[in-house]
Amino acid sequence: MTNSKTLTERRNNNRLFRRLALVTVAIVYLLIMVGGIVRSTGAGMGCPDWPKCFGSWVPPTEESQLPLNYKEIYGAKLKGEVEFNAVKTWTEYVNRLFGAFTGLMIFATLLASIPFLRSDKAIFYLSLLTFLLVGFQGWLGAKVVSSELLPVMITLHMLLAIVIVFILLYVLARSYVGTIQVEAVQNKPKINRLLIVVLVLSLAQVLIGTQVREAMDLVIDDLGYSARNQWIDALGATFYIHRSFSIIIVGTNAWLYYWIYKYSAGHGPIRMLAKSIMAIIAVEILTGVVMAYLAVPALSQPLHLTFAVAMLGAQFVLYLFLNAEIVFRTSAHSELKVV
Incomplete structure (x- = not known):
């Protein structure tokens, strides 16, 4: 009892x-x-x-x-x-x-x-x-x-x-260890390598984005908040690097999505996370387009940043579940086990 x-x-x-x-x-x-x-x-x-x-x-x-x-x-x-x-x-x-x-x-x-x-x-x-x-x-x-x-x-x-x-x-x-079941995935080393590359590239893109934002601060100091329609044109090369790099982000994440669906069995947390990442990237691209072509509406910037961090978070959790047996290894006396 x-x-x-x-x-x-x-x-x-x-x-x-x-x-x-x-x-x-x-x-x-x-x-x-x-x-x-x-x-x-x-x-x-x-x-x-x-x-x-x-x-x-x-x-x-x-x-x-x-x-x-x-x-x-x-x-x-x-x-x-x-x-x-x-x-x-x-x-x-x-x-x-x-x-x-x-x-x-x-x-x-x-x-x-x-x-x-x-x-x-x-x-x-x-x-x-x-x-x-x-x-x-x-x-x-x-x-x-x-x-x-x-x-x-x-x-x-x-x-x-x-x-x-x-x-x-x-x-x-x-x-959640011991309470949810993660679907079986084949070729984990191959997917892990790609996922690590995706995480590194995504983090790099976020950091480039911070440089774009810092450049925008300088533009705002020069032009003021009333000249939003001129901000993008005044940003220079950093913005175009950030925008072009997004193609690599989309491509590598789409490749990761394909591999997960090819090598995973059933519909579990790993496939759900892969779908979520692609959905987040779609919204991220949309907010970027809105900023570039609609004079940087005030709400578009914070949404763009938030979804960028959400993308990183989803990729990180995907890595955790993909390698649950290793990253969630508990003490010898624990009753928790990875299902």
Whole structure:
């Protein structure tokens, strides 16, 4: 009876952790999109100080709530835009609030991972690492503000977000060990080699995209936000490299999709992930076309970035499930087994 009760409790704890981890991953992706909205709307310095906003925990809604000499106090940090803009201020402030909420969700995921100390310690310690990295991400966010949106700092901020997503996806996938069945796949070494190439190329494309975004920041400084229809033409070679490289991304992922369907048996997580990757790439291309030919609508940039990170995440999880016996290897005393 005791063993049956313990097993039930363990299953309930595992189920709670999986739900929290899944929601947390979704929230981190939303945070990436919200951050992209902040950047694409030029609201990054909407709050010129950190952690407060214009010296207050609740930012002002109109200029009359600010000190009379606020232009002198914050003028340098506002990068010349000394006129108060409530929309930009609250856009940045909501981004910060959402970031704090994300931190709370990751802390809740960490608490939910404590029962895994008895069955799979890696899940707990990686959840702890994620929580610590989120704290570091908050500190890095402060440095982004203090550096007045230095492009290198923004890129590092985004790369750390990708690392956090990958760790969360790993612990989430690992928590499913023994509960789902992965279809059999032949020629795994061949597919693995291609998948690693695809991951490297996709990450390179994302990094090139950050360079395009940094170049766009310089264009925006010169032309302003009212000249969106001129941004793309002013970007130069980096944009065309990024656009041309997308052909390689589509081709290699389509090749991977073909191999998975050729060598896998049945319809399981691996085929589902392969389909998801191609669907994400289709949306990614669509948002890129919208940016290039429709004067870079504000929402298109954050969507483009979010789907790029989603593509990387799906490719990473595909690698995990394809090599489940190796990457999810548990301790000798664990009851968990890869099905």
